Amino acid sequence: MCGIAGFLNFDGRPADPSLLERMIRTLNYRGPDGTGMYISGCVGLAHNRLSIIDIAGGKQPMSARQESLWITFNGEIFNFLELREELIKKGHEFSTRSDTEVILHLYREYGSDCVQHMNGQWAFAIWDARNRKLFLSRDRVGVRPLFYTTAGHSFIFGSELKAVLAHTAVDRKLNMQAIGQVFTYWFAPAPGTPFQGIHELPPGHCMMVEEGQVNVHRYWQLDFSPSEMARIDSPGEQEKYESEFCDLLLDATRIRLRADVPVGAYLSGGLDSSVTTALAQRFVGSKLCTFSVAFEDPTLDESSYQQEVVRSLDTEHQTIRCSADDIGEVFPAVIWHSERPILRTAPAPLFLLSRLVRESGFKVVLTGEGADEFLGGYDIYKEAKIRAFWAAQADSVRRPLLLKRLYPYLNGLQKQSPAYLQAFFHATPNDVKNPFFSHVPRWELTARSAVFFTASIRQELQQRALYADIEQLLPDGFAKWGTFSRAQYLESAFLLPAYLLSSQGDRVAMAHSVEGRYPFLDYRIVQFAASLPPQLKMKVLNEKYLLKKVFGDLVPPSVRNRPKQPYRAPDAISFFDPTTGKARHPYVDDLLSSDCLRTHGMFDPNPVQKLVAKAKAGRASSFLDNAALVGILSTQLLAHQFITHFEEKIQHAPDRAGSTAVCN
Amino acid sequence: MHQIEQEVRQFVIENFVFESDNRGFSNDDSFFDTGLLDSMGVLTLVEFVKEKYGISIEDDELLPENWDSVNRIAAFVQARRTQAMADQGSLAEIAQNLS
Numbered sequence: 001m002c003g004i005a006g007f008l009n010f011d012g013r014p015a016d017p018s019l020l021e022r023m024i025r026t027l028n029y030r031g032p033d034g035t036g037m038y039i040s041g042c043v044g045l046a047h048n049r050l051s052i053i054d055i056a057g058g059k060q061p062m063s064a065r066q067e068s069l070w071i072t073f074n075g076e077i078f079n080f081l082e083l084r085e086e087l088i089k090k091g092h093e094f095s096t097r098s099d100t101e102v103i104l105h106l107y108r109e110y111g112s113d114c115v116q117h118m119n120g121q122w123a124f125a126i127w128d129a130r131n132r133k134l135f136l137s138r139d140r141v142g143v144r145p146l147f148y149t150t151a152g153h154s155f156i157f158g159s160e161l162k163a164v165l166a167h168t169a170v171d172r173k174l175n176m177q178a179i180g181q182v183f184t185y186w187f188a189p190a191p192g193t194p195f196q197g198i199h200e201l202p203p204g205h206c207m208m209v210e211e212g213q214v215n216v217h218r219y220w221q222l223d224f225s226p227s228e229m230a231r232i233d234s235p236g237e238q239e240k241y242e243s244e245f246c247d248l249l250l251d252a253t254r255i256r257l258r259a260d261v262p263v264g265a266y267l268s269g270g271l272d273s274s275v276t277t278a279l280a281q282r283f284v285g286s287k288l289c290t291f292s293v294a295f296e297d298p299t300l301d302e303s304s305y306q307q308e309v310v311r312s313l314d315t316e317h318q319t320i321r322c323s324a325d326d327i328g329e330v331f332p333a334v335i336w337h338s339e340r341p342i343l344r345t346a347p348a349p350l351f352l353l354s355r356l357v358r359e360s361g362f363k364v365v366l367t368g369e370g371a372d373e374f375l376g377g378y379d380i381y382k383e384a385k386i387r388a389f390w391a392a393q394a395d396s397v398r399r400p401l402l403l404k405r406l407y408p409y410l411n412g413l414q415k416q417s418p419a420y421l422q423a424f425f426h427a428t429p430n431d432v433k434n435p436f437f438s439h440v441p442r443w444e445l446t447a448r449s450a451v452f453f454t455a456s457i458r459q460e461l462q463q464r465a466l467y468a469d470i471e472q473l474l475p476d477g478f479a480k481w482g483t484f485s486r487a488q489y490l491e492s493a494f495l496l497p498a499y500l501l502s503s504q505g506d507r508v509a510m511a512h513s514v515e516g517r518y519p520f521l522d523y524r525i526v527q528f529a530a531s532l533p534p535q536l537k538m539k540v541l542n543e544k545y546l547l548k549k550v551f552g553d554l555v556p557p558s559v560r561n562r563p564k565q566p567y568r569a570p571d572a573i574s575f576f577d578p579t580t581g582k583a584r585h586p587y588v589d590d591l592l593s594s595d596c597l598r599t600h601g602m603f604d605p606n607p608v609q610k611l612v613a614k615a616k617a618g619r620a621s622s623f624l625d626n627a628a629l630v631g632i633l634s635t636q637l638l639a640h641q642f643i644t645h646f647e648e649k650i651q652h653a654p655d656r657a658g659s660t661a662v663c664n
Numbered sequence: 665m666h667q668i669e670q671e672v673r674q675f676v677i678e679n680f681v682f683e684s685d686n687r688g689f690s691n692d693d694s695f696f697d698t699g700l701l702d703s704m705g706v707l708t709l710v711e712f713v714k715e716k717y718g719i720s721i722e723d724d725e726l727l728p729e730n731w732d733s734v735n736r737i738a739a740f741v742q743a744r745r746t747q748a749m750a751d752q753g754s755l756a757e758i759a760q761n762l763s
Contacts, residue, residue: 416703417726423696424703448699451682607682619679622704 002060003027003048003510004072004146005158006125007167008134010212013153015044019168024048026162026650030074030510036060038070043127043134045072050513052076052259052363057096064104068130071107073100074159075122075144076517078255083117107135112206115219119255119523123201125157133210140220140523141370142190142203142497143516145506148214149198155209160507161339164198165642166650171197172643176602180461181469182341183631184447185439187498189473191216194340194638203497220523221475222493224485226531241536245528246550252522253279256366263517264289264362266353267317268567269305271544271552271559272368272377274313276519278554280366281313290315291357291365293349293567296323300568305559312556320356322349327574328584335637336649337511338503342634343446343627346569351508358512365509369500370520373492374529376484376537377544377564384438384487385538387427402541435479436467438487443467449628452611454604470494484534492526571626575633578618591636600639603632668717669738675712676734680705691734706731713737719744 005023009015020037024046028035031048038045038061047060053076061072077083080099083106088094092105099120106114107126112135121143126135136157138146148157152169165172173196178188188194190202201207204220232238253276257263265277267290281288290310294303303319310317327348334348357365372378386402416424431437450458470490478486509516519525529537532546539545543564552560575588583589590596592612594605614620615629641649669691677686680700695701701709709731714721719741730740 415707417723419727420703420706423728444699445702604684606684610678610682614679619708621708622702624702 002050002074003030003159003163004046004074004123004125005163006043006045006072007154007156008044008127008209009042009154010150011153012042015039015042017044020044020046022168022650023156023158023163023166025653026166027159028653029513030159032513034059038063038072038127040070040127040129045070045125045127047072050363050515052261052515053080054096054098055260058098058100060100062096062098062100062104064101065108068128069104069107070127070129071100071104071124073103073122073124075120075124075139076258076515077102077118077120077122078258078522079119081258112137112208112219115206121517121521123159131210133208135206135208136201137206137219138201138203140204141222141492141501141521141526143501143506143518143521145502146201147193147198148201148207150214151197155214161193161195161198162336162642162646162650165195165646172646173197174602174639174643176457176460177464177469179341179602179635180450180453180457182343183449183453183628184443185470185494186343186442186446187495188340189470189494189498195642203493222489222526222530223475223477224481224489224530225477227485227529227534228481230531230533232533232535238536241532241546242550245525245546248522248525248528249275249519249551250279252519252525253366254283256517256519256522257283259364261363262289262361263364263366264291264357264360265315265366266290266368266516267292267306267309267315268368269302269309269559270368270562270564270567271547271555272371272520273366274309274368274555274559275371275547275551276366276368277309277315278313278551279519281315288313288315289360289362290317291353291360291362292317292319293353294319294321295349295569296321297570300570302565305562308556308558318356318360320349320352322352322569324570324574324577325584326352327569328588331574331633332587332637332641333511334503334508335634336641337507338634339507339638339642340503340634341631341638342499342503343631344569345571345574345630346567347504347508348574349569350504351511354509354512354514357509357514363513364515364517367516367518368520369505369516369518370496370526371544371547373488373496374520374526375544375547376488376534378487378491379564379566380438380442380491381484381487381538382541382543383425383441384483385541387425387441388432388437388483390425391427391429391432432483435471435474435486436490437483439490445624446627448624449631452603452607452628452632454602457602482534484538488530488537572615572620572629573618575629576612576615576618576620578616581616583616587637588633591633591640596636596640600636600643602635602639608632668741669734671716672713672737672741673734675716676700676709679708691738693734694732696728696732709737713741717741717745719748 017039027048031050033051034049036047045061061070063070077099080102083102087105094101106117115137121139123138123144123146145159147161147164149164156164156167158164175194175196178192178194181188190200193200205216205218207216265280265288267273267277292306295301327345330348330351334351505516536546577584597603597605597608611629681689
């Protein structure tokens with residue numbers, strides 16, 4: 001796993017090596033094992049390497065075909081061995097054992113269609129010197145990041161926004177539209193980013209830059225139409241699904257263990273990571289090293305389940321125990337890495353976890369991410385199902401009981417009277433027709449945080465039609481899909497890449513040079529899941545039915561049968577200690593002071609001070625209080641670190657151990 | 665009644681209304697329709713009323729009819745107080761008859 005950056009000057013100016021070095025230096029933590037730069041005329045490609053496959057031969061930027069193709073690549077192509085074999089049969093000659101070289105030869109063979117053959121997680125740029133064009137691509141589901149812009153007659157790209165922002169032609173201005181989206185949807189969808197004029201290449205897209213033109217095209221679309229048509233008419237059909245799923249997950253895990261360094265695994269204490277760990281353990285043949293987050297707060301802590309899995313699978317286990325204070329302490333660093341506002345502190349413990357992984361000598365971990373999205377694990381799917389049932393059967397007496405089953409871990413709901421549960425989850429047949437039916441309650445609630453923006457920003461944000469920004473990104477036929485598929489699409493196509501795989505995935509892992517690998521995000525599994533009958537994902541209200549059916553026996557029964565608990569971390573309490581009534585860290589008071597709020601001009605000091613007082617008194621208990629507080633603080637940190645103190649931040653980027661090699 | 669209304673309003677404004685200008689918030693505004701309270705908010709409000717007015721609240725009284733606006737809460741508290749006074753009054757009466 002690595003960091004990439006580069007640019008192409010449209011006006012023919014020679015690429016400036018010091019500018020390229022300034023950009024790639026901001027990403028040192030993504031690749032501490034060495035830096036390489038390729039400069040030729042008006043193009044510059046740079047690479048920070050975290051060496052995992054072909055340690056000796058995999059240096060980048062790498063070339064092929066008498067140096068007419070150059071690549072800078074972040075990621076892994078898990079089926080590279082099979083592709084290499086095929087390409088050799090077609091007459092290609094390889095000089096390394098790396099997956100990087102396979103991409104170059106695939107590009108030679110298939111041009112921009114090369115990505116259709118790849119199974120992996122990637123972001124790369126290939127300079128095709130003979131044809132004077134730059135080809136860039138990002139993996140199907142958005143595991144690896146890629147940002148770009150055009151400024152000062154240059155096309156500029158990088159693995160992270162900071163590399164792009166470090167280019168001296170780029171203006172650093174916050175994009176309030178994208179920030180406003182986070183305060184409604186919990187994400188800002190690609191291609192938007194929190195910075196004006198800088199774009200994110202969406203998952204499943206490629207781009208070609210030639211003759212001063214930038215053309216973006218989609219090469220893969222997540223499509224739940226097959227799921228809508230699928231039926232199970234006989235027991236034999238279900239068995240076919242079970243056996244196909246079994247083969248797929250085994251293979252997806254097997255190829256994700258390909259590395260020339262040891263691979264570890266994250267264990268959350270839930271079903272998904274327990275299954276991937278159990279499968280990996282079988283392939284590895286020796287004791288697998290596993291890593292977990294534990295919390296001081298018993299309502300969030302899952303360590304007893306983690307320990308059960310460790311005992312049952314007999315892994316070599318380490319845990320990082322997080323306090324509210326720890327989370328507050330690392331939060332500014334988490335925002336430096338996530339580069340966007342977040343409404344939850346959940347990425348912070350994973351930032352601490354990747355540090356532990358790295359200190360233990362590991363560069364690669366398997367995780368269970370993706371099963372909830374594609375195999376039907378999320379509460380929001382269940383909630384939508386119950387609300388839809390409600391709308392259809394207005395007089396059912398079962399409703400309050402169903403609702404209590406929905407969030408067994410939320411005290412606030414367990415204590416509600418039936419009448420209040422009805423009031424909260426009420427839905428009409430007309431509501432069900434709304435394309436965003438599943439997500440409207442979440443979005444409406446979160447959007448109430450707009451009250452904290454200044455009046456002028458609020459007005460600016462209100463100019464967009466409700467949910468129109470998401471509507472325009474939906475695939476054809478979306479409105480005809482059932483509630484379940486629509487909910488799955490919204491979680492998988494947006495929240496997954498724009499929050500879970502980035503702020504809570506790539507960014508906090510790469511902050512400590514750790515690469516995450518996700519068996520459930522193998523595109524074959526994703527496509528398989530999108531073709532499954534919904535009842536194999538959630539049978540009545542039994543989530544991830546197929547996963548439990550096929551692989552449930554691998555994990556202890558207590559873990560298999562436990563009620564699903566989403567991963568959560570302490571929010572407001574990480575910043576304010578209610579026992580002292582004070583902020584835990586000076587930066588919190590500084591950034592939330594009325595002066596600082598006015599300086600950045602995004603939030604209205606009066607309501608924010610009211611919220612701060614509430615948090616100090618330990619009364620910030622609702623979802624909205626917590627989300628708004630974390631959101632405001634992270635946005636202020638974003639402005640502080642990326643707008644007013646950016647130079648200072650990038651000047652202090654730690655040096656890597658490896659040497660810089662320049663190819664001309 | 666007016667005092668209860670004032671106190672409940674004050675609590676709601678302190679805890680749930682973040683707008684600088686509270687004048688837009690009416691004592692008849694539905695907490696649901698305005699989206700002011702989520703499930704935790706309802707529980708916070710119930711706890712406040714229980715503690716402040718020393719009344720116990722049964723599950724079947726946790727109805728939006730009783731809790732969905734400042735005025736509804738004030739009316740509910742007032743009714744409970746009147747009831748309590750009536751109960752006490754009857755007790756006193758019984759005690760008197762017995763003596």
